[in-house]
Structure formats: C-alpha cells, structure tokens
Amino acid sequence: MKRARIAPGRWATIAILGILGLLFALPLAGSLEFTLRSPNGGYGLEHWISLFAPARPASYAPIWTGLTNSAILAVVTVAIVLFLLTPTMVLIQLRFPRLRRPFEFLCLLPISIPAIVLVVGLAPVYLVIGRAVGTGIWSLAFAYGITCLPFAYRAIQSNLDAIDTRTLAEAARSLGASWVSVLVRVIVPNIRVGLMLASLVSVAVVLGEFTIASLLNRQNLQTALLVVSKQDPYIAVIMSLLSLAFVFLVLFAIDRASRAIARRQSAL
Amino acid sequence: MGRGRQLIVTALAETKALRAGADPSDPSRPPGSASAGRPAGRRSPLAYLGLTPFAAYVLLFLAVPTVLAVGTGFFQRNGAFTWSNVSALLDPVILKTFGNSLLLSLVTAVVGAILGALICYAALGLKEGGVVRGLIDAASSVLAQFGGVMLAFAFIATIGLKGMLTVWMADSFGLDVFASGPWIYSLPGLYIVYAYFQTPLMVISFMPALAGLKPQWAEANLTLGGTGFTFWTRVGIPVLAPSFLASFLLLFANGFSSYATAAALASQGAQIVPLQIRAALTSETVLGRENLAGALALGMIIVMAVVMTAYSLVQRRASRWQA
Numbered sequence: 001m002k003r004a005r006i007a008p009g010r011w012a013t014i015a016i017l018g019i020l021g022l023l024f025a026l027p028l029a030g031s032l033e034f035t036l037r038s039p040n041g042g043y044g045l046e047h048w049i050s051l052f053a054p055a056r057p058a059s060y061a062p063i064w065t066g067l068t069n070s071a072i073l074a075v076v077t078v079a080i081v082l083f084l085l086t087p088t089m090v091l092i093q094l095r096f097p098r099l100r101r102p103f104e105f106l107c108l109l110p111i112s113i114p115a116i117v118l119v120v121g122l123a124p125v126y127l128v129i130g131r132a133v134g135t136g137i138w139s140l141a142f143a144y145g146i147t148c149l150p151f152a153y154r155a156i157q158s159n160l161d162a163i164d165t166r167t168l169a170e171a172a173r174s175l176g177a178s179w180v181s182v183l184v185r186v187i188v189p190n191i192r193v194g195l196m197l198a199s200l201v202s203v204a205v206v207l208g209e210f211t212i213a214s215l216l217n218r219q220n221l222q223t224a225l226l227v228v229s230k231q232d233p234y235i236a237v238i239m240s241l242l243s244l245a246f247v248f249l250v251l252f253a254i255d256r257a258s259r260a261i262a263r264r265q266s267a268l
Numbered sequence: 269m270g271r272g273r274q275l276i277v278t279a280l281a282e283t284k285a286l287r288a289g290a291d292p293s294d295p296s297r298p299p300g301s302a303s304a305g306r307p308a309g310r311r312s313p314l315a316y317l318g319l320t321p322f323a324a325y326v327l328l329f330l331a332v333p334t335v336l337a338v339g340t341g342f343f344q345r346n347g348a349f350t351w352s353n354v355s356a357l358l359d360p361v362i363l364k365t366f367g368n369s370l371l372l373s374l375v376t377a378v379v380g381a382i383l384g385a386l387i388c389y390a391a392l393g394l395k396e397g398g399v400v401r402g403l404i405d406a407a408s409s410v411l412a413q414f415g416g417v418m419l420a421f422a423f424i425a426t427i428g429l430k431g432m433l434t435v436w437m438a439d440s441f442g443l444d445v446f447a448s449g450p451w452i453y454s455l456p457g458l459y460i461v462y463a464y465f466q467t468p469l470m471v472i473s474f475m476p477a478l479a480g481l482k483p484q485w486a487e488a489n490l491t492l493g494g495t496g497f498t499f500w501t502r503v504g505i506p507v508l509a510p511s512f513l514a515s516f517l518l519l520f521a522n523g524f525s526s527y528a529t530a531a532a533l534a535s536q537g538a539q540i541v542p543l544q545i546r547a548a549l550t551s552e553t554v555l556g557r558e559n560l561a562g563a564l565a566l567g568m569i570i571v572m573a574v575v576m577t578a579y580s581l582v583q584r585r586a587s588r589w590q591a
Contacts, residue, residue, distance in 0.1 A: 006392060006486050006504070013393030017404075020387055024411070027419070027464065030426025030433065080325075088322040095315045106326060112576040113334055114525030116542040117565040120340070120549065121333030142329050149330075208414040210528035215549055222417045226532055229421060237425050240418035247414050252406035259397050 028241070035238045047234040059231050063239060066224025069137045073220060074206045076141035078199045081152045084145070086195065089156055090187050093165050107153035110146050115211040118143070126216055137219070143212050148205045152198040159194025193261060200254055204247050338569055341562030353563040362544070366567060368455060369540040373523035376462035381516045383463075384470020388478045391471075396479070405475075408468035415465050416528035423461050423533070427452055455539045461529050466519045473518055477511030477586065510586035517579040521572060541568055 008016070038044035051060075092099050110118075122143055129139050165187060172186045173179075188195070210222035221243070229236035341353045356362055387404070394400050411419070427433045429450055437443040451457055481504060489499040527542040538544040541564055548561035 006481050006483065006499070008390060008393045010393065013390045016386055016390035017400075020383065020390075024407075024464070024467070026433070027422035027426045030431055031422045033432045034425035084322055084325060088319060091315065091318045096319070106330075110330065112521070112572050113330075114527070114542070114568055114572065116525065116527040116545050117337050117568050117572075118330075118333050119337075120545065120561045120565045121335065121337030122329075123549070124336055125328070125333055142325070145325070146329050204409075204414055208416050208418075210416050210531070214528075214531065215546065222528065225421070226417055233421075233424075237421050240421050244410055244414065244418060248406050248410045251409050252402055255402040255405055259402070 028244075031237050031241055035234055035241065037234075047238060051235060051238055060228065060235060062219065062224040062227045063221075063235070066219050066221040069219055070207055070221040072138055073141045073144055073209075074203045076138050077144045077148055077202050077206050080141060080145035081148060081198050081202050082195060085149070085152055085198075086156060086188075086191075087183060089153070089160065090165070090183055093160055094169050104153070104157070108150045111150045115147060115209075116215075118146070119212050119215045122212065123216060140213060140216070140218050140220075141206075144202075144206050144209060147209065147212070148202040151201040151205060155198035155201060156191060156194045159191040159197075163190045165190075193258065197254060197258070200250060204250070207243060207247065334569075337562060337565040339562065340559050341564075341566045343559065343562075345559065353559050354566065356560055356563055357567050362564070362567075365538065365541050365544045366571075369524055369542075370571070372455070372458055372462060372540060373520045376459060376466045376523050377516055377519035379463045380466025380470050380519050381474075381512065383467045384515075384519075385474055385478075385512065387467070387471050388475045391475065392478060404471065408471040410468075412465055412469035412472055417532040419461055419465060420529050420532035423452065423457070423464075427460075452533070454534055454537065457533055458530055458540070461533060462523050462526065465526075465529070466523060469519055469522055470515055473515040474511060477508055477515075481507065510582050510588075514579055514582040514586050517575055517582065521575045521579065524571060524575070525568070 007013075035047050036043045036045070038046055089103075092103050126139070126143075129142075133139060168186050168190065169182050172182045177186065207221055209220065210226075212218075213220040214223045214226075221239075225236045225239055228239075342349060342351075344350050344352075357366075391401060391404055394404075423431075425431055427445065429446065434445050437445055446452070452460070485503050485507075486499055489503055494502065525542070527546075530540060530543055531546060534543060538547045545561050545564045545568075548564060
C-alpha cells in the first residue's frame with residue numbers, strides 16, 4: 001500500500017525553499033554588497049575596518065550612545081518582566097485562577113494597540129515622568145515593558161502550564177515553606193526555560209524598537225542608526241547587518257537549546 | 269493549546285476530588301461548594317496586595333496612554349470639548365491616507381499569507397526539529413519582528429538609487445528602474461518591504477496549524493479510497509482554513525500598525541496613517557487642526573479593534589483542531 005503522507009516530495013521542498021530563500025536573501029545580499037564597496041571603486045573592506053578605526057569618530061558617536069542606551073533599556077525591561085510580571089503570573093496561577101482569562105486578555109492587549117497609537121498617549125505621561133524623575137533613558141523601559149508583555153507572557157505561561165504549579169506549591173507549603181520561598185526556590189527553578197525565553201525575546205524587542213523612542217525624542221540603537229545613515233550610510237548598514245545577525249544567532253541558539261532540553265526530558 | 273490546558277485542569281480536578289480537603293479555588297468546582305471547604309483566611313488581603321504593583325504599572329503605562337491617545341482627539345488645547353478633530357477623519361486627505369493604509373495592509377497580507385503558507389508547506393518536508401527548520405524559524409522571527417528601520421536600509425542598499433539590483437539592471441539590460449521617479453522611497457516601495465516582512469510573520473503564525481495536520485488523517489483518507497488531491501480538498505484545506513484566515517488577519521493588523529520601516533524609508537510625506545500621526549505629532553498642526561494625532565489614533569484603534577476581534581473569533585474556531 002502506498003504510504004500516506006502530507007508533506008511535499010523531496011524535490012518540491014528543495015525547489016520551494018530554494019527559490020523563496022534566494023528571493024528573501026536578496027536584500028541581505030544587497031546590504032552586504034553595499035558595505036563592501038570601496039570608496040575608490042571596486043570592492044574592499046574599508047568600511048568594515050573603519051568601524052573599529054573611524055576616520056571621523058564624532059560621526060559614529062550616536063551609535064555608541066544608542067547602543068549603551070538600548071543595553072540599559074534591555075536590562076531594565078528584563079527586570080520588569082522578571083520581578084513584576086513573573087510574580088504576578090505565579091500569584092494568579094496559584095491564588096486567582098478565575099482571573100486567568102482576564103489577565104491573559106490584558107497581557108495580549110498590546111498586540112492590538114499599535115506603538116504609534118500608544119506613543120500619542122505616552123507623550124503626556126512622559127512629560128510628567130520627566131518632571132518627576134528626570135529624562136534618564138531608563139524610564140523608557142516602562143513603555144517597553146508594555147510592548148514586550150504579549151511575548152513575555154506567552155513564553156512564561158506556556159512553561160507554567162507545562163508544570164503542575166499548584167501541587168508543587170502545596171507540597172512546599174505543607175513542608176513549611178513561606179510563599180516567598182515557594183516562588184523563588186520551587187516555582188522559578190521549574191520555569192527557568194520560560195523565563196530565559198521571555199528575557200531573550202524582550203531583549204530582541206527592545207533592541208529593535210524605534211517608534212516610541214523616535215517620537216519621544218529619546219536616543220536608542222535604532223534612532224541612532226537612522227541619524228548616522230544620513231552621514232555615513234555604510235556604517236548604518238554594517239551595524240544593521242551585525243544586529244540582525246546577532247539576534248538571528250541568539251534565536252537559533254534558543255531553538256537548539258530548547259530542542260535539546262525537550263529531548264532530554266522525554267528521554268527521562 | 270487551549271484544549272490541552274483544559275485537559276490538565278480537568279485531570280487535576282479529578283485527582284483533587286479524591287482528597288478530603290478539595291481545593292476550593294479550582295475553577296471546575298461549582299461556586300456553591302467553594303466557600304464551604306475554604307479554610308479561614310485562605311485568600312488573605314495580602315494576596316490581593318500582591319496584584320497591585322502590576323495593576324498600577326499596567327494602569328499607568330497601558331490604560332492611561334490608550335485613553336489619552338484616543339481621548340485627546342475630542343479636546344482642544346484649552347481643554348474645551350470639540351468634534352472638529354474627529355470630524356477631520358472624514359476629510360478627503362485623511363480618508364485617502366486611511367485608504368492607502370488599508371490597501372497596503374490588505375495587499376501585503378494577501379501576498380505574505382500565500383508565500384508564507386507555501387514556505388510552511390515546504391517546511392513539512394523537513395525533519396521536525398531539524399537544523400533547517402530551526403534556521404527557518406530563527407530567520408522568520410528576526411525578519412518579522414526585528415526588521416524595522418534596518419529592513420528599510422537593506423532595501424535602499426539593494427534597490428535604492430545606487431542599489432545592487434538597480435545598478436545591475438542598468439548595466440546588464442540598460443533598464444532604468446526609476447524612470448518614473450524614485451518610487452522605492454514612497455508608497456510603492458512600502459508594498460515591497462511590507463510584503464517582505466509579512467511573509468515571515470505568516471511562517472511563524474501558520475506553521476503550528478500546518479504541523480498539526482495528523483498523518484492518521486492522510487492514512488484514513490487513503491484507506492477510504494481518497495487520493496492526495498481529495499485529502500487536501502476534503503480534509504486539509506477545510507481544517508486549515510480558519511487558521512489561515514486568522515493568520516491573514518494578524519498580518520493585516522501587523523501591516524496596518526507598522527511604523528518604523530515606513531518612517532525610515534519615506535522620510536518626507538505622509539502617505540499612510542502612521543506617517544500622518546508622525547506629521548501631526550512633530551509639526552503641531554495638520555490641516556490647520558490641533559490634536560489631530562488623537563483623532564488619527566482613534567481611527568487606527570477602531571480599525572485594529574475590528575480586525576483583532578475578528579482574529580480572536582476565527583482563532584477560537586481554528587484552535588479546535590490544534591490539541
């Protein structure tokens with residue numbers, strides 16, 4: 001009997017992925033070609049070398065400022081995810097199961113509210129914040145925590161669903177553990193993969209954010225790239241390629257790591 | 269996924285019912301029996317207190333900005349109520365930008381959905397959890413959610429005025445891509461770049477549905493005398509249709525709300541709604557009105573609410589086949 005199959009044949013797979021893969025690689029190849037153009041015609045590594053030994057260091061300054069700011073924002077945003085969102089999710093899972101659906105709705109809501117709309121309302125809010133705590137870049141992380149909410153929620157919740165939170169917590173409680181040690185020593189170690197995924201996704205979202213920073217006149221990596229691209233398009237394209245490659249490698253590593261973990265768990 | 273979660277909850281309820289002090293907070297138990305078995309002070313005020321930091325945070329940075337964004341359109345600078353900004357939504361210029369935005373989202377969502385579904389289908393031929401699948405997943409996530417400004421650069425470097433393809437076509441075929449003006453920096457260019465980041469989003473959101481097709485269904489189809497063709501027309505496509513539609517709506521919403529790529533590509537002009545909001549925010553008056561940004565935000569929220577409601581309705585139906 002002919003074997004039943006849904007998947008396309010070997011050659012169809014190669015043909016579809018090959019053609020579409022080439023098509024989608026074109027802009028990236030175009031970027032690479034662009035950065036390899038030598039100032040005096042032909043090809044060379046001049047622009048890549050100038051990244052480390054810039055002829056006009058001042059014109060690259062915005063990128064380093066933006067990179068530093070984005071790094072600060074990433075750290076504060078991850079802190080919001082780990083120390084504000086996570087305890088709340090565990091609390092809801094353990095003590096308020098009825099609030100689960102409304103809470104899920106709330107966390108997924110930012111998907112439906114475009115950043116460009118949010119920024120219209122964030123402008124007056126940040127005016128007040130600016131007067132209260134100054135215009136330090138870190139306060140922008142509060143807005144970024146909201147844009148990361150749906151991604152972080154999904155990563156953590158799917159991990160919470162995969163373990164028997166309630167039984168773990170009850171077992172720990174009956175052995176005399178306080179609620180804090182239930183959270184820190186029982187639940188958190190069991191959802192560390194979800195927490196890691198949520199943190200990395202948040203870092204990726206923060207590094208790629210442009211809309212809010214740009215319209216609130218803050219400098220982050222993306223706004224800096226746009227500024228620098230006006231003076232030196234080559235360096236902007238190089239930095240773009242590097243950050244795309246960086247996030248790609250991080251995501252690929254996550255994919256491999258989580259598969260390895262899944263394999264190990266199913267082997268047990 | 270929803271079904272799997274339900275199963276876990278029911279399984280828990282059954283094991284708990286065997287125990288004497290059944291957990292009162294279990295949602296599957298009737299509300300009447302709940303309060304009877306609850307030890308005093310089980311859900312202390314302290315537990316509610318634990319919810320307040322997050323509630324305050326969401327109130328301040330999600331609820332307040334949304335209300336402000338949507339509400340400011342109804343007020344003048346001096347705080348007096350006005351319909352003038354909201355009525356500007358019916359201005360021919362604004363209607364045209366909304367039309368542009370809707371058409372851009374629609375066309376790129378259709379193109380992205382078809383190309384993305386094709387990639388998902390081809391990916392079924394790869395080993396589940398293999399390296400190539402991992403590469404496709406990672407690349408899709410990067411291009412769909414991380415691109416923004418950087419994708420605009422990539423396209424300028426490739427088909428901009430001095431881009432790789434532009435130069436190549438001019439040198440090899442004597443073809444001037446921009447004979448009718450540098451369209452890549454305006455609305456037509458947005459179609460190309462948007463289709464480029466919509467496709468990977470389709471791969472991310474449609475892949476789970478396609479991977480959920482069970483080989484047993486194909487076997488059942490064969491046993492009952494069906495062919496590969498009847499499998500798709502009678503089983504595959506009907507089962508996948510809701511998921512496809514849901515993903516398409518997600519793509520539409522994504523295209524409609526995108527800003528970064530358009531802002532980097534079209535540094536001047538306001539052909540789509542997000543760019544019009546930029547103009548309203550940075551130059552105070554558009555069409556001689558204050559607070560127009562608020563009215564435009566209201567218009568966007570209405571469109572998004574319709575699309576996302578449709579999405580969640582369709583998604584609920586789609587999840588029926590995804591255990």
